[in-house]
Amino acid sequence: MDYKVVDLDDVPITDLSEIDGIPPTLDIKPIGDQLGLTQMRATVWYFQPGEEIQYHAHREQEELYFVMEGEFSLKLGKSGEEEYVDAGPGTFWVAEPKIGHGHRYVGDDEGVVLSIGAPPVEDPGLDPHSLDE
Template sequence: MEYNVADTEDVPITDLSEIEEIPPDLDIRALDEALGLQNVSLKLWYFEEGEEIQFHAHSEQEEVYYIMEGEFSLKLGRSDEEEFVEAGPGTAWVAEPMIGHGHRCISEGGGTVLAIGAPSVEDPGLDPHSLDDEEIDDALDDQA
């Protein structure tokens, strides 16, 4: 594939509540699948007020998020050093591998977040509270 184009409205919405193994119970559009991506994960996440992606980390994947619509409360950082940030449309943030991150929609009308992750690997969420600073530093050094 040299290139591909997809209109997001043509990409089907997946209701994750129907897939028992995959929390959270949100709706997504798998843009990566529609575009045939192999090295990058690319998803649109749709939130109602109060819905969230809980605080987690990944062992390999770096993730970038961009708020398209709505207001969110972000939780970011290492265990016991987390910061909370209020963010709205146009805000982007990144979480390196092994660094905790999560976000909750706080706007009445819901919200939409674009999530980009690389490498595109099966990298289930880790509990950031179970990681120690030496493990995190070693993983980040390996990425450099």
Template sequence: MDYGVAHTKDVPVTDLSEIDELPPDLNIRSLDDVLGLEKMNAKLWYLEPGEQIGYHAHSEQEEFYYVIEGTFSLKLGRSGEEEVREVGPGTFFSAGPEIGHGYRNVGDERGVVLAIGTPPVHDPGLDPHALD
């Protein structure tokens, strides 16, 4: 891939509830697929009030997040050392390999989070409590 350009409205929405192998049951836009990214994952996650990405970790992947819309409660850190913070639009957060992370939409409106991960592995996540 040399370069790519796409507008959000041109990236199809995928309803993960229709794909048994891919929890959670949220809507995403796979920016990486449309842009032909080979060395990272890039997704827009859409979370309605109360929806969440559960606390998990990845064996290899480093992830970077940007809150575009909504209010979220973050849970970040190693098992037993987690930090919980409430954040809103304009907030960046990250988690390295084997570091627990998760977030819940605690606001009254739909939330949107940009998630970028590298390397582009597709593991379902590890239980951070099992990494101690």
């Protein structure tokens, strides 16, 4: 594949609450799957008020986030050094491997975040308080 173009409106929504063992129970659009990505993951996440991705880390994966819509409260940093940061539309943030990160939607309507992670390995969320440096 040299290139591929996909309109976000054409990507079907996946309801994570219907998949056993995969928290959180949010709606996503797996745009990376639609584009056939092999070197990274790309997902659009949809949040209702109060929904969150809990504070976690990955052993190998680096993640980049972009707020498309809504207001979020971010929890970022190594265990014991976490900081809280407000993030609105147009905000980017990144979490390197072994760095804790999580975000909670604090807006009133729907919140939308694009996440891009690489490498695209199965790298489940880990408790940042238990990672060895």
